[in-house]
Amino acid sequence: MTRIITSLFLLFTFSVLGFSQEDTTNIESVTPIIEDCKVVAFNSQKEMIQTEFYETEKLSQSLGTWSAGCGEVEPIQRMKILIKINEKKLTESDYRKYIVNQIEKFKDRVITSKESDYQKIYEAHEGYFSYVPLLGTFDVKTKEIAKQLLVQQEKGTAAYTFALLFSEGLDEFDDEISSDDNELYEIYMSSRKEPEEEDYDDDWDGSVRLGIELGWWMPDQKLSEFFHSSPYLGLKAGGSFNENWSVDINFIMMFLVEDQNYRINASDSIQLTDSDLIFSITAALVRTQKLGKSWFIDGSVGIGANGMNTDIPLPEDEAEDDNEYNTLFTFDFNVGFMIRKQLKSNHMIGINCSYHYAPYGLDSRLVDIFGDQSLRVGVGFIF
Numbered sequence: 001m002t003r004i005i006t007s008l009f010l011l012f013t014f015s016v017l018g019f020s021q022e023d024t025t026n027i028e029s030v031t032p033i034i035e036d037c038k039v040v041a042f043n044s045q046k047e048m049i050q051t052e053f054y055e056t057e058k059l060s061q062s063l064g065t066w067s068a069g070c071g072e073v074e075p076i077q078r079m080k081i082l083i084k085i086n087e088k089k090l091t092e093s094d095y096r097k098y099i100v101n102q103i104e105k106f107k108d109r110v111i112t113s114k115e116s117d118y119q120k121i122y123e124a125h126e127g128y129f130s131y132v133p134l135l136g137t138f139d140v141k142t143k144e145i146a147k148q149l150l151v152q153q154e155k156g157t158a159a160y161t162f163a164l165l166f167s168e169g170l171d172e173f174d175d176e177i178s179s180d181d182n183e184l185y186e187i188y189m190s191s192r193k194e195p196e197e198e199d200y201d202d203d204w205d206g207s208v209r210l211g212i213e214l215g216w217w218m219p220d221q222k223l224s225e226f227f228h229s230s231p232y233l234g235l236k237a238g239g240s241f242n243e244n245w246s247v248d249i250n251f252i253m254m255f256l257v258e259d260q261n262y263r264i265n266a267s268d269s270i271q272l273t274d275s276d277l278i279f280s281i282t283a284a285l286v287r288t289q290k291l292g293k294s295w296f297i298d299g300s301v302g303i304g305a306n307g308m309n310t311d312i313p314l315p316e317d318e319a320e321d322d323n324e325y326n327t328l329f330t331f332d333f334n335v336g337f338m339i340r341k342q343l344k345s346n347h348m349i350g351i352n353c354s355y356h357y358a359p360y361g362l363d364s365r366l367v368d369i370f371g372d373q374s375l376r377v378g379v380g381f382i383f
Contacts, residue, residue: 026034040069041131049080049137056083073130074102074109078142078166085149085159092187095158099184100191103165109134110168142166158183179187180346211236213352215378217254217278223371227275228258232376238286246286248300252376254278263367266312266326270367273310273326280332280358282308294342296350299335306332306358328366333357338380348382 024175044066051058059079067076077098084090105128112118113134122134132138146166153160156176161184165173177188212236219227232255238248254277261274282304289297308328340350359372 016372034060037070038131040066040127041073044069045075045132045136045138049141052088055084056087058211059083062233070130072097074098074105075130075132075138075142077102078106081150081162081281081322082145082166085153086145088159090159090162092158095162095184096187099116099187103188103191106165107170109139110170121364129251143168156181156183160209171330186293209236209238209240209382211238211348211380211382213252213378213380215352215376218372218375218377220373220375221371222369223374226260226262226368226370227256230254232378232379234378236382238378244288246288247282248302250280250282250284250302250304252280252282254280255272256310262370264310264312264326264328264365265367266310267315273309275308277309278306282332282334282354284334291339296339296340296342296348298338298350300337300354302332303334304332305362306330308360326365328360328363330358330362330372338374340382341379348380350380351377351378354378 026166036248044062047062048059053059055232058201060083063076066073066176070076080094081090081098084094099215109129112121115121118134122129132173146163146168150160150163153163156179161173161182163175164176176182177184179185182188208230210373213232213236215232215234216229217232218224218229232252234250234252236248236250238246240246256278259274259276261272263270263272265271282302284300284302286298286300289299306329310326310328312326314326334354336354338350338352342348354376356374356376357372359375360366361369361372
């Protein structure tokens with residue numbers, strides 16, 4: 001199965017990128033260049049294999065000839081980085097291009113070379129592999145050089161991370177470069193992002209994010225005389241206008257516990273009732289500020305409607321199939337903030353806190369005025 005997946009991936013890659021080292025839409029026009037590159041690559045590899053690693057001047061000459069015939073292909077950049085590591089002169093300009101364009105191609109080399117039919121795959125796709133045979137002498141040489149350099153480097157540095165990669169420790173490399181403390185973390189992660197994840201368009205593109213929130217509703221002042229702190233469950237849907245501004249639609253259900261009886265005017269009489277559920281639907285404008293590599297804070301202001309159920313039936317002429325009981329309604333004005341962290345899966349987890357002003361006294365049916373202010377604190381997960 002692994003062999004089939006690998007072959008299909010390579011076939012797809014070549015159908016998109018072509019077999020040449022240069023981008024072109026005219027295959028016939030690049031055939032001579034491919035032939036020239038193949039010869040140059042073979043001769044340059046032969047020279048480099050016969051050259052000691054400390055003979056950097058000779059290596060550089062061979063690399064220059066190879067580059068002139070084929071362009072800055074992956075094996076050339078790999079060897080240049082190893083030379084820079086050895087000379088302790090590795091800079092960001094030396095490796096940024098490799099991170100953006102070549103790391104995945106090098107991983108393909110290592111993974112494919114472990115297939116039982118790697119030679120057939122290479123022969124079918126020589127151009128993709130830069131005319132450097134898989135498990136050939138060149139790969140063996142760069143792997144051994146990388147292993148020797150690895151023990152001399154400080155963990156977390158760019159030199160250490162590249163030496164680890166070229167030693168073909170792919171799993172160890174992924175763990176190392178995914179650490180926030182790694183010198184290459186920022187460049188590597190930005191190169192892995194899709195354009196829509198990395199940047200926001202000026203206008204909302206219609207994409208929607210979904211979330212769920214679990215927390216605790218805490219009534220304040222006179223509201224706390226009738227209702228105790230209670231759990232709530234929330235659902236969220238939202239979309240971004242740009243990287244800083246978005247709109248959220250929130251649906252919250254508060255499951256009331258140990259609430260006190262209160263009076264409402266229903267059917268021309270004052271009746272005693274209680275509630276076991278408050279539901280809230282609000283729309284909020286959200287302003288996002290980035291705090292660090294994966295931390296964000298959202299400030300929000302919103303308005304919506306609250307409904308509090310009762311156990312007093314509506315008159316028969318007012319009752320509906322989905323609403324047979326009196327429900328107290330009011331508006332909900334709220335402000336709040338959420339501190340959240342982006343996970344490796346690109347999901348978010350955070351802590352949300354919001355203040356709510358919901359004046360139930362505006363509903364003329366309510367006889368007892370039991371307050372209007374409350375606080376919600378919860379943990380949210382955004383998909």
